[in-house]
Amino acid sequence: MKKSFKKIIFTKLFLFSVLGALFVFILGGAIFMRYIFAGLPPVYELEEYTPSLTSKVYDRNQKLIHEFSIEKRSMVPLADIPVDLQNAVVAMEDREFFEHAGLSFKGIFRALLHDAATGRAKQGASTLTQQLSRGVFLSQEKKLIRKIREAILAVQIEHQFSKPEILQLYLNQIYLGEGAYGVKAAAKRYFNKDLDTLTTGEAALIVGLIPAPGRYNPFANPKLAEQRRNLVLQVMKEQGYIKQEELEEAKKEPMPTRQTAAENKPGLYFIEHIRRILEPKYGTETLWKGGLNIYTTVDIDQQTLAENIMNERLQKLDEQVAKGLGIEIDPNDAEAETAAEEDGTLTDPQADYPRLQGAFMVRDVKTGAVRVLIGGRGFDESKFNRATQAKRQPGSSFKPYVWMAALQKKYTPATLVKDLPTMFYNDGRNWRTFNEMSDLYSLDLASQPFISSKDFNVWVPKNYGGRNDGWITLRKGLEKSKNLVAVNLIDAVGVPEVVRVARKAGITSALPRVPALALGVSVLTMDEHLAALSTFANAGIHTDNYYVERVEDANGRVLEKHVSVEDAAFSPQNSYLLINMMKGVVQRGSGTAAARLGRPIAGKTGTTQSHRDMWFVGMTPRTAAAAWMGYDDDTSHEKGARFTGSTAARWWTDIMEQVLKNEAKDDFAVPEGISFAYINPATGKLAMPTERNKFWEAFIKGTEPKSY
Template identity: 75%
Template sequence: MYRIQKFLTSKLFVFSLLCGLFLCILGGAVFMRYIFSGIPPVYEMEEYTPSLTSKVFDRNGKLIHEFSIEKRSVVPLEEIPVDLQNGVVAMEDRVFFQHAGFSVRGILRALLNDIVTGRAKQGGSTLTQQLSRGVFLTQQKKIIRKIREIVLAVQIEHRFSKPEILQLYLNEIYLGSGAYGVKAAAKRYFNKELSELTTGEAALLVGLIPSPGNYNPFANPQRARERRNLVLQVMHEQGYISAEDLQKAKAEPLPEKEPTPDGDKPGLYFIEHIRRILEPKYGTETLWKGGLNIYTTLDIDQQAVAEEIMNKKLQEFDAVIAKGMGIEIDPNDPEADTHKADPGEENVPPREEYPRLQGAFMVRDVKSGAVRVMVGGRSFTQSKFNRATQAKRQPGSSFKPYVWMAALQQGYTPATLVKDLPTMFYFDGRNWHTFDENADLYSLDLAAQSFIGSKAFTVWVPQNYGGRSDGWITLRRALEKSKNLVAVNLIDAIGARKVIDVARKAGLTAPLPPVPALGLGVAVINMDEHLAALTTFANGGIHTDNYYIERVEDNNGRILEEHIANEREAFTPQNAYLLINMMKGVVQRGSGAAANRLKRPIAGKTGTTQSHRDMWFVGMTPHTAAAAWMGYDDDTSQEKYHWTGSTTARWWTEIMEQILKDEPADDFAVPEGISFSYINPNTGKLATPTDPNKFLEAFKKGTAPTSF
């Protein structure tokens, strides 16, 4: 006993005690350093930006799409229903407004449960702890993580007010099906805004918090109902709702039908197009998680009309083709199953066994270039290939306006007589040449015989559609009748390089071969570029590129980019007007006559390629321009059905009847330097006062004919 007392009073004991104490302090310091090393600075939460949904709006401010990895929207607390706030507090942390970030009672209860069950399952976390875990920490159930969670929760409580913490929590919490935050969840489960939620719907969202998969109303309706009712019962017991409200909310039905994915909602080709523009510019992270607000040029109402009508008309053409194959389909139902004409026949072919026509349609503002409608095909879900922007197709005769503009630049007038005569071209290995232009078709055929079999020469004899030539006709009438012979003879007379120069100034960038057949549209071009180029003529010779995005804002409303108009004078307003005035004749008296039904001034041009593989119509008012195309992706010919650009003009007209219904029926403005004279449409000379066929033609001043 004496020895023990002596040791306790000895220096060795004191030293040992001090060493032990030092080691404990050192160990504690190391442990706390380890704990704090895994905790980020709490001030980062002030700048914390969760993964947000980027929203896409049409020209009228309608929300048309959302880019998101997680469905999430951040809203202030005052916009979140009180029932939803109360339900969360009642179920997840009833002493939320009293504790300092953690609850000792809750931790002890959870610890006891874990000991009894032998599993680290019970959470015991306050809302603040859940928030710290959701923002900064992992979900792994470890003691170290739990300690860090408590420390961080205390720091959060010290730095933020209770309403701020609750707001962060309600915007951060995951509620299943990709929905983060209560606003996204309200949209996901009920297709409603937060302000529209009922008490029962708010309780259902609260019930999802512990296990969104188990309490999903679409996957487990019975569990979801029981959980919702439990939330309501707890809210009643804690005085948040009355007994009457409790019974009323319990009687509410659960959502039965899960909201469908985008599917073929209108405008998906346009959405994909702007994604291809913005993603390389801002990066995937910013576009899909940055909460951008993207204001576009699209008119979603016009887009929906265009898609519906185009699909309906192409389905009618499909029915004609299918019938020729012995297959009957409902032309009014694109989703209808096919069946053979003989109902008793076995091995009924599926829908895919008859070819489906494809189409594209695009509308833009003449002056600004803003794209209002973009239809890249019949179904985005079936084919994401955008035929309005990605497909390169031959434009056929819709290319002829470039040739006619080149002629105007070389001094031709709409009344100039041009030759609609058979012409034989031959290629000597370097250049194209013509035979005697005065020879008849028989003589040309005879002359060609000497070249047959020669590898050094290529002979080409173009023809008009239908095979008829009219000799010499006015430049106007040649365009109205879409004369192929006139087009190639003009190129031969003025040179293919001048036509290419016109096309380049108008806005075409595609390779254009310097050959006589260029006037017949043998080059391959994109619809969007072709439409923008032809619109240059309707805009008084001023070219504007197509554009799709008005402005982009970040999630704080700061403007990241904004469209700035970029105009370029490509042609004189006088030449542009003369061409547009002739293109009006294509609609009034020529191949685009279907558009006359709109009863307004329209300039247009049809186009049909060899063997009817591509069928175009491009039409313009002074305010709006639109292009339509139909054909097959694999270039299948439809010559047997006699479909042409005039066929396309019919469904173009049906769409534009809706799109133009509120647009004033203005005519193209006549620029200074234009005069009008009555001419004889057959001779191109001045008409006599008594001439029954006289036609009022436009000319640049000083170029009108002077003889009768």
């Protein structure tokens, strides 16, 4: 009886122990599975899966000119992926892909046997679906929990998506080395080809990269990459995807070699400028990873030729400066420069052999679309954009704003203006003139009492070359870029009126309210100066420069589209009179280099004090362009060579000869309210019919001279 009771007690205890252990096991398993499933992302996210994509930049003709990307990646539908490439992936990575439900038990068993035989856990057993789940959702670390989650996700993915959808996702996200994600990016990176042009051998090489992109990289290990490619081809043949002759032909294909990127890819200053515009607007993540399509205004062909011509011309001017400084060295001969350094004849090449810098811009007169933007010589040397970031004195290229102010004060191109010496003095509050004086000697005498006084500042401007012609027409004053005419005009119309004109034209930089403003002592950026002067060529209508036509997201949705805003800043009549006078600068003045183009061009040169800045801005009815040259340290190198705005006009012309070759040679349209009359260019009065030097001048109707 006692034994029976003990047996019952023991049996019950045993059962309780088993049940307890089973409960603990089940509870532990439940907790473990909860932990496993808690770390699983929802598989339906694959439907909206957007990997890090490349944002592409196009020029005005839809040419791809740049890519913003951290990863080189492009999404492409399965129908656009070559069948050979699809077959190669299935043959090498998952030959049972179309049969299993996410897991390959044959593969797992095969891997276990291999690992047992070798004593190392190296043999992979992952299906394409498992690789996809790992690549999209999970880390690459080799942990049991990760492998379990990978297997569960693979089964869920197989349940949610079709085989073609899984294969498409896989081929678009797999990493293939050299920063390339997906087969399209790999085709471009290794072969510089589109997917649909890949050969069988090229497709096999790309697939061969999958297990170890660094190891099988054809640029780093060409022999190993070739062996791997041939292995892929052999497996494809064994599985019936290609025939023996196709195998032999593909094995003969040459291995790709790394393409050397151009040191100075054209348009980099333009690209950097639009990055500065778009990155704050859309954010770094979206610009660099969002797959944007950015359609810009630049004409990359014009940009390329403009860069080449500018660099070539400025290099020749550099050599001219070096020769003037007595430096006998070939700038293209690195050995000569090294030798010169070693024997002490060239101790500091940068100082002894100054390097001119330049900037150049082309824009559409009417819309403001920027076609060419060059910020300097060599983006790799300096990212600083001298067209949009540098502020330099415009010199005499500022004078059109003064002339417009005069036109608005009822001056005409035939109005006689003073090309006479003038002395300005500042009494501590305002600038005033001694306008009763008529010669420099008298002005020098008159200025003596003020020079020694601390309460007065004295300024006696002069014409370039020191010559003055007395009273001349407003037109001649602009054509010959007379400084004395400019300062006398600003004194007559008022500095505030000139500032107002410059502001309406589009100048946003600070403008000093001094008479010297007429000579361009302010500092401006090229882009604002070009946009402002283009206002006059556009019948007085101002439009801002712009660089981006539209931006689309990765799905083609338009995020922004440029809409030009026009501002009627000046009357068409006054704008035409000014442009007509600026045409004279090219025909008879300091910009005659541009006359070589044989078309109507309105322009203005500019040279600042001590030849620190040299400008030329020229315009046709459709296209405006600006050229600047100078030194970054803002110093003058007059000892080597004395350059002027006319120097800039010459290489401006060389570039624009190519830019304008397909543009009609139209003249600026004459607006209503304009009349023409023959005048005497010396007196500004009507010319007699028999006069030989009479000039056909434009006027606003009713303002023509009345006397002969």
